Amino acid sequence: MKYSLFHEDNRNTDLKALKKKIALVLGCNGQDGSFICKSLLDKNYKVIGISRSYWNKNHNHQKLGIDKDIITKRCDICNTKKISKFIESYQPDEIYNFAAQSSVGKSFNKIEETIHGIVNGTLNLLETSRRIKFEGRIFFAGSSEIFGNTKTGADINHPHNPLSPYAISKQTSYNLVKLYRENYNLNCVTGVMFNHESYLREDSFVTKKIINSAKEIVKKGSKKIKLGNISVIRDWGWAPEYIEAVQLITNTKELKDYVICTGKANSLKKFIEIVFKYYGLDWTEFVEIDDKLFRPIEIEESYGNPKPLFDDLGWK
Numbered sequence: 204m205k206y207s208l209f210h211e212d213n214r215n216t217d218l219k220a221l222k223k224k225i226a227l228v229l230g231c232n233g234q235d236g237s238f239i240c241k242s243l244l245d246k247n248y249k250v251i252g253i254s255r256s257y258w259n260k261n262h263n264h265q266k267l268g269i270d271k272d273i274i275t276k277r278c279d280i281c282n283t284k285k286i287s288k289f290i291e292s293y294q295p296d297e298i299y300n301f302a303a304q305s306s307v308g309k310s311f312n313k314i315e316e317t318i319h320g321i322v323n324g325t326l327n328l329l330e331t332s333r334r335i336k337f338e339g340r341i342f343f344a345g346s347s348e349i350f351g352n353t354k355t356g357a358d359i360n361h362p363h364n365p366l367s368p369y370a371i372s373k374q375t376s377y378n379l380v381k382l383y384r385e386n387y388n389l390n391c392v393t394g395v396m397f398n399h400e401s402y403l404r405e406d407s408f409v410t411k412k413i414i415n416s417a418k419e420i421v422k423k424g425s426k427k428i429k430l431g432n433i434s435v436i437r438d439w440g441w442a443p444e445y446i447e448a449v450q451l452i453t454n455t456k457e458l459k460d461y462v463i464c465t466g467k468a469n470s471l472k473k474f475i476e477i478v479f480k481y482y483g484l485d486w487t488e489f490v491e492i493d494d495k496l497f498r499p500i501e502i503e504e505s506y507g508n509p510k511p512l513f514d515d516l517g518w519k
Contacts, residue, residue, distance in 0.1 A: 225249045227295040229280055229328070230302030231273070232256065234403040235344060237263035238446045239299055244272050251293050255279045255302075263403050280324035287331045297453055298341045300328060306407065307348060310369035311499060321372035322379075329383045329391060338390065342453040343380050345395035346373040347438070347464070347505055356508030359395065359460050366500045377460070384458060394452045397464035397507045401442035410439075413475055417482045420489055428489055431496030433472045438506035440465045451516045461515075464507025 226243045230236040231252030243250050252264075252273045264270035278285040280302040290298070303320030304310065310317040325343060332341060350357045351364030365371045376393070383389040404411040409430070416428040440463070448463045479486035513519045 223247060223249045224297070225251070225293055225295040227289060227293060227298045228252045229298070229300045229324075230254060231275070232263060233301055233305065234263070234401055234405075234442055235399075235446065235449075236299075236301040237267055237269075237403055238401070238443050239301070239449065240264070240273055241267045241269050242443070242446050242450065244269055250274065251276060251289065251295070253278050253280075253289065253302075266403065281319065281327050283327055283331055286327060287335060290331065290337055291335060294339075296339045298328070298332075298337075298339060299344075299449065299453070300325070300342065301344045304369070307367050307369045308498060309407075310367050310372070314368045317368050318372045321369075322375045325376040325379050329379060329389065332391070333383060333387050333389055340453045340458070341389070341391040342449055343376060343391065343393045344449075345377050345393040345460070346370065347395060347397040347462070347507060348502070349374040349377060349395065350505065352502055353505050353507070356464075356466055356506055357462060358508040358511055359462050361462075366502055367498070381460065390458060392452055392458045393460045394449050395460065395462045395507075396445060397438040397440060397462070397505070399440040399442040399445045399463075403442070409471065410474065413478050416489070417478050417484060420484060421482050426489065427491045429491050429493040429496060430471075430475075431493065431498065432501055433475060433490070433492065434470060434503070435501060436468045436470050436504040436506065438464045438466065438468055439474070448512060448516075448518045451518055452512075455516060461512045462507045462509070463512065463518075464509050466507060466509045468504065468506035 226248045228236050228240050228250060231240055232254045240250050240252055250273050252275045276289060303324050304313060304317045348367060348370035349363050349365050350361050351366050353361060363374055365374045380391050380393045384391050400410045406412065406415060420426050445463050452461050475486045475490060509519060
């Protein structure tokens with residue numbers, strides 16, 4: 204007689220295998236936090252989203268249709284007691300950290316907030332996990348800003364040259380994660396992410412600013428858009444695809460850091476041309492270069508090398 208998995212006489216059933224996997228997502232409101240919540244829910248995870256400002260900003264979850272499916276908690280990543288309590292209470296299999304200030308431009312004016320949120324937040328999560336002997340996997344969102352200018356496609360071994368408070372903070376976070384993985388055997392890893400965009404980007408990001416401005420010109424007529432240095436070159440990808448890479452990196456057998464990128468370099472000027480052409484507009488009639496919008500120090504060219512991630516984990 205064949206027994207079903209749930210037959211009362213099937214004494215050897217591995218109950219743990221039947222249990223839903225649990226994921227804790229820090230910074231669950233932003234573009235990446237929202238997309239990973241959606242992706243994990245689609246994979247039948249129980250998702251606990253943590254944000255320091257959830258009640259003010261849950262529109263991304265509503266756009267994705269997941270606002271009723273996530274357990275949400277309000278907490279600052281630097282709050283040691285609360286973070287410890289959440290990990291011990293929910294016993295997650297995986298933790299994804301997308302928390303803290305994420306704008307390079309803002310980091311020049313909000314240096315203390317940027318460094319505190321990224322560096323202290325990373326250290327708090329690592330040390331809390333070490334202290335309570337957390338055995339699950341922990342992913343930290345890294346940034347290509349740590350490399351500075353790249354004349355060749357950057358892989359994980361590319362030299363670091365951070366040029367902003369944000370980049371310095373991400374470099375420190377990267378080093379802390381590596382330290383805790385190699386010295387304390389904590390299951391933690393960093394995915395160094397190049398620029399990745401989507402319709403969930405905040406309006407303050409330049410890609411969204413350009414798109415919104417072009418739409419407004421079509422609707423309301425002539426309008427000037429002020430931009431800074433449009434000659435910069437970046438490696439732009441699609442955020443939902445990058446989120447799948449994040450999960451591959453987190454769950455691979457041998458934990459190691461990877462760069463997540465497309466390997467393709469495009470100028471911001473090219474991005475502007477494509478957007479305005481889509482709306483049937485000549486961008487030169489509407490774009491005005493404003494010296495005040497130039498950053499104190501600017502990365503002129505930045506692109507990555509996706510080959511290691513493809514070779515090891517099959518992602519592209």
